[in-house]
Amino acid sequence: MTRICLIGAGPSGMSMLYHLAKMEEQGKCIPDVVCYEKQSNCGGLWNFDWRTGVDEHGEPIHGSMYRHLWTNLAKECFELPDYTFDHHFGKSIPSFTTREVTLDYLSGRWKTVNATKFVRLNTIVKNVVYNPDEDNFTVWARDQVEDKDLPSEQFSHIVVATGHFSVPNMPYFKGVETFPGRVLHSHDFRDAREFKGKELLVIGSSFSAEDISLQCVKFGAKSIVCSSRSGPMGFKWPEEIKEKPLLERIEGQTVFFKDGTFTEVDAIIYCTGYKHTFSFLPDNLRLQTENTLYPPNLYKGIVWIKTGNNKLMYIGMQNQYYTMTMFDVQSFWACRVILGEKTLPERDIMETDMSRWIQKLERVTSIPDGIDFQTEYVMDLCGDSGYQHNLDVKDIFQDLNRKRKESIITYKDNVFKSKFTGTVSCKHHKPFMSVFDDSYDAIVN
C-alpha cells in the first residue's frame, strides 16, 4: 500500500501537499500522506521566530529568518504560474517582497486546496529505518506539545523536505573564544537594530553576508568589515562597508586579517553558510553533500538511489537560484512517480543521467552559468513530469543579476515583468534603503 511520510511543511513540503490535494480535488485517488512539521506553523524558513538556539522543547530552532528581510530575488523569479501574485493580491505589488508578504502569498496557494490538512504541527521525526524485508520504512515521531512519543508508523515512501538553511556552518578562528562581544551566525540574526552604532565584522561573501551587511548599515551600524576567503564581493558598497581578506585571528576585540591589517569590532557575525544535516536519518538514508546545484546520489536531484527501491526522495536540496517554482516541479515530479503515473528507468540509466548533470556542473564557474544550469534542470523536470507550465525565467534572473552587480544598494528598487501575467510590478513608495517599516500593510497597502 502506498503511504507517504513527508517531513517538513515549508515551501517544498507544502508544494507536494498542494499537488496531492489538487489531484484529490480533481477526483484522483491519492495515497495516505502524513506530513510531520517541527514548527507550530507551516511555511518553514518564512516563519519569523523570536527565539534563537533551541525551541521551547529543546530542539534546535529551524528558522534563520530576520525581521527586515526582503527577498533577494524579484518575485517574478519565483512566481508560481498557476497562482500568480496578481491573482493573490488582486493588484500589482513591488518586485522585491518581504517575509510577511512572501509567506502570505505562499500560504494563499496552499489554502485554495486546503493542503494543510495533512500536516501534524509541533511533531518531530526522531528516527527512520528502512526495512528491507517488507520494503518499507518505520518512522518514530514525537508530539512536542503533548510531550509524548507517538506509536511508530509504517510508510512505503519517505519524502524529506526539511531544507538546508538551518544548521550553521561556523568555523573556528584562533582566539574567537576570547572575544568579549557577541559572536553569532546569520542563523541567529533577528533584527539589525541590535547593532545600531556598532562596529561589526561580517565573515563570508555570499548572499547572507551581502544582505546582512546592508541591513545593518540601513539600520544604523557604524561600520562593517567584511572578511572572506574567496576574495572581495566587489560591489559598490556604501562608505560604511569595507572588504578585507580572510580573518586570521582574534585577540580581545581586535581582529587580524591575512594581509596583516587589523581593526577593533563590537560583534562578529558569521555568514558562513549552512550544512545539510539530517539528524533523524540513519547513515544509509542520509544525504551527505556540500551546498551544490546537483547533490550526489539523487536521480533528477530527487530520488535517493542508495536504498535501491527508489522510495526515499529529497525535495529542495539544491543550492538555489530557482526556489518556489523548482520545489514545485520537483514535488509534482515526485507525486507522479509515487502515484505510479511515471516509471523510473533502470539503475544504469539513472546513473548515466546523474553523471551527465554532474559533468555539466563542472563547467559552471559564474552566477550566470549557474542560472543557466538550474534553468536547464528545472526545464528537464517540467518536460519529464508533464508539468503544465514553462518555468524558464532565465532572462529575469540574468537581468536581475546585472542590476545587482551595477548597484547592490539600489537593485531592490527595480521592477520586473511577470512572465505569466505580463504585469510590470509597481515601485515601492520609497527606495529600499529608506524603507524602515516593511510590515505587510506598509508593503501591500
Place this chain on the structure above:
Amino acid sequence: MTRICLIGAGPSGMSMLYHLAKMEEQGKCIPDVVCYEKQSNCGGLWNFDWRTGVDEHGEPIHGSMYRHLWTNLAKECFELPDYTFDHHFGKSIPSFTTREVTLDYLSGRWKTVNATKFVRLNTIVKNVVYNPDEDNFTVWARDQVEDKDLPSEQFSHIVVATGHFSVPNMPYFKGVETFPGRVLHSHDFRDAREFKGKELLVIGSSFSAEDISLQCVKFGAKSIVCSSRSGPMGFKWPEEIKEKPLLERIEGQTVFFKDGTFTEVDAIIYCTGYKHTFSFLPDNLRLQTENTLYPPNLYKGIVWIKTGNNKLMYIGMQNQYYTMTMFDVQSFWACRVILGEKTLPERDIMETDMSRWIQKLERVTSIPDGIDFQTEYVMDLCGDSGYQHNLDVKDIFQDLNRKRKESIITYKDNVFKSKFTGTVSCKHHKPFMSVFDDSYDAIVN
C-alpha cells in the same frame, strides 16, 4: 553480563568513572563501562563554549557557562574529602573559585586514576531501548567527528548523567517578537562585556538572575531591571539594579510590568531556568520532573523504578545546594548497587522510602530548610552506601546563606574553613566587584 552505559562526562559522570577506576586500581574486577560524551572535553557545564545555539554538528550546545563565572558556593561547600583543594593546589586559594579553577580541581581528581579512559568524546547517544525479553538495553550512538552512526550496543545498565541546566525554559511574553534588541536566555549568556553601557531587563529571581545582574553591573551595564513572578529577591543591590513585578507585555523597546510601570531597555535576558530534557530517551525511560530536591520515581534519588528491573539510574537530577559531593556519593552508591555489593529492597519498601522523602520535602519552604533537607539526603546515601567520609557541611552552607543575604555585593569576598583540612581560605587580592581578570593565573598565582 554487567555492562554499563554511562551518558555524560560532567562532574556526575566523572565521579562514577572515578569510583570505578579506583575500585579497579584496588584490584576489584569492574564491569565493562562506556561513557558517551557529546562535547569534545570532559567536565560538562564547566567547559566554556564560545558557540551558542547548536554545535558544529548541529546538536544543541550543552554548556551554559559564561566567561566570568565565579562559583556562588564557597568551595568548602563542594570540596571532595578524598581530594581536597589544599592537596590539588598545594596551597590555600580563595573560597569562591572561578570556572577555570573549578574545572582544574575536578579534573585533577579524575586524573589520579585515569578515569577519562572510559570516555568516548564527541559521541552522542541517539536512542535507548529497553528489551524486556533480554532484560537489557540497546543503545544507538553517533560519532560526530567521523559523522557516522556507530553499531548499536547492548548494556545491562544505563546511567544518565547529562545534567539539567542545558535546555532553557523560556516562556513567551506578549510582544517579545517585536522587541528590536537581543533576547537571550542565560544559557546563551557568554560575556557581560557585551552589555556595557546598556539598559537591561533580566527576567527571573533565582541564582542566574542574581549572578548575571551583578556580572553585568560589574562590567559596566548602565542599568538593570529585574522582573519576577515570585516577588523581589530583596537583596541590597547596587544602585544600578532595580526590582519590578512580573513582566506583562513588550511594545518595541518598552517593557510593561504588572504594576503598570514601564521602562525602555536595550536587551532582555531570560534567567528563567531550565527543563529536564532527555531527547535520547523514549517515554518509558524518561524522567519527567520539575527542578526539585526530590524528583519522582527515583529510589534514593537515583534508581528509575518504572522499568521494574532497577537497572536504569540517574545521577545529579536534583535541584542543588550540594553539588560535587552529592554527585560523588550518588555515583558511589550506584556503583555498589551495579557491582552487586549492595542489594535493593523490594518495590514496596522503595516506594515507602520515596514517599517519606517527598512528604518531608513538603515541609521545605525556605533556603535554610532546603539545605537541611539535602544534607539529610546526602547523609542518608553516605550511610546506605558505606561512603568513607562525612559529607555534612550544613553549617558552612547556612553561614554562607546568611552572608549572601547580608550583602549580595560582598559575600564572595568571605573566607570559609575546610571541614576536611581545617584550612581557612585566603582572601582574593581585591574584592569580587573589582576583579576583572579572573583567569586561572590571576586567581591561583
